[in-house]
Structures are given as structure tokens and as C-alpha cells.
Amino acid sequence: MADGHGLTDRELRTWRTFLGIATLLNQQVEQQLKDNAGLSHPQYEVLARLSNAPNGELRMTELAGVALTSKSGLSYQVTQLEKAGLVSRRPCTTDDRGIIAALTEAGWTKLxxxxxxxxxxxxxxxxxxxxAEEFAGLSKAADALAARLGLTSKTMTALRERPA
Structure with missing residues (x-):
């Protein structure tokens, strides 16, 4: 039966469960990273994405794409990581407007x-x-949702690269 807004009871229940799971998982990740590493989840993601890049560095615009954040949000996180000595920034040698973010030795160690x-x-x-069967189904469903949301194959590849 639809809830009057176009979702069946099962669809609404699944949507609400998904939101609850996502919220609780994010809270667990945030708390664990804060307690064990002194990092926020977005900061950890920046370090992880840089670690997957050649020489541990990316242009800020590329980093924003693979970290799935806005340029201003990324700039804030990189500034915090830079203050902690975990990331450095420098001008791009091939583009006067570009900025490169790079992991420092301390950043590699922290990660x-x-x-x-x-x-x-x-x-x-x-x-x-x-x-294993449930996880395979979840993986397939996640791929379908990512495709529908327009995540590019390049972004998906970057998201799937280690570390977790």
C-alpha cells in the first residue's frame, strides 16, 4: 500500500532503514576516527584519496571530485590538515591557477x-x-544507485581504490 506520496510501505520502510543505517554508520566512523586518529571522516577521506594518487598528490579540483565534496569544503579540510602538518599545498607547475595538495610524511604516517x-x-x-550473497546484492544495488546518481566511472574507480 502506498503512503499517499508514491511510496509503498516496503519502499518507505527500506528508505527509512537506509537513512538510519547511513546515519549510524557515519556516526560510528566519525567517532572512531576522532578517538583513534584525531581526524574527521572528511579529513580521513582526503588523506585516503591522496594516498591513492601518484606520488600522493592531486590537483585540488581533482581531489574535490574523488572526495565527493565541494571545493570550499575541501579547501577547509585541506587547510585543517595543512595546519596539522599532514598535507601541503603548492602551485601547479602546468597551470598557474591550479593548486596541488600532497601528503606529507606525517600524513602518510597518520594514514x-x-x-x-x-x-x-x-x-x-x-x-x-x-x-556473501547479501553483500553481492548490496554491491550490485550500490552500483546501480551510483550510476543513477551520475557518479562517473573515474570517480567510482577512485572511490573503490584502497585504503577503505
Whole structure:
């Protein structure tokens, strides 16, 4: 039966469950990263995305794309990471307007130290509760949603690269 707004009871229940799961997972990740690494989830994502790039560096515009954040939001996070000595910025040698963000040695160290706990949490709350068949279904559904939302294959590839 539809709720009067075009969703069946099952669709509405699934939507609300999805929102609750996403909120609770994000809270768990945020708290774990704050407690264990002194990082926010967006800051960890910046470090992780830089670690996947050649030489640990990316143009800020590319980084914003793979970190799925706005340029202003990214700029704020990179500024905080720069103050902590985990990231540095420099002008792009091939484009006067471009800025390169790069992991520092301290940034590499912070990521290596924090990644195992982060991966354990992802495994505990996201992977392990599901059977292999359930996880395969979730993976397929996530790919379909990503495609519908217009995530490019380049962005999806970057999102899937390690670390978690």
C-alpha cells in the first residue's frame, strides 16, 4: 500500500532503514576516527584519496571530485590538515591557477596508523553482518544507485581504490 506520496510501505520502510543505517554508520566512523586518529571522516577521506594518487598528490579540483565534496569544503579540510602538518599545498607547475595538495610524511604516517582501525570498523559494521550473497546484492544495488546518481566511472574507480 502506498503512503499517499508514491511510496509503498516496503519502499518507505527500506528508505527509512537506509537513512538510519547511513546515519549510524557515519556516526560510528566519525567517532572512531576522532578517538583513534584525531581526524574527521572528511579529513580521513582526503588523506585516503591522496594516498591513492601518484606520488600522493592531486590537483585540488581533482581531489574535490574523488572526495565527493565541494571545493570550499575541501579547501577547509585541506587547510585543517595543512595546519596539522599532514598535507601541503603548492602551485601547479602546468597551470598557474591550479593548486596541488600532497601528503606529507606525517600524513602518510597518520594514514598508515589509522587505516587498520578504520578498516576493522568498516568490516565489523558493514561487511561481516552480511552473508556473501547479501553483500553481492548490496554491491550490485550500490552500483546501480551510483550510476543513477551520475557518479562517473573515474570517480567510482577512485572511490573503490584502497585504503577503505
Amino acid at each position: 598508515r596508523e589509522s587505516a587498520p582501525d578504520h578498516v576493522d570498523l568498516v568490516r565489523k559494521f558493514f561487511v561481516d553482518p552480511l552473508t
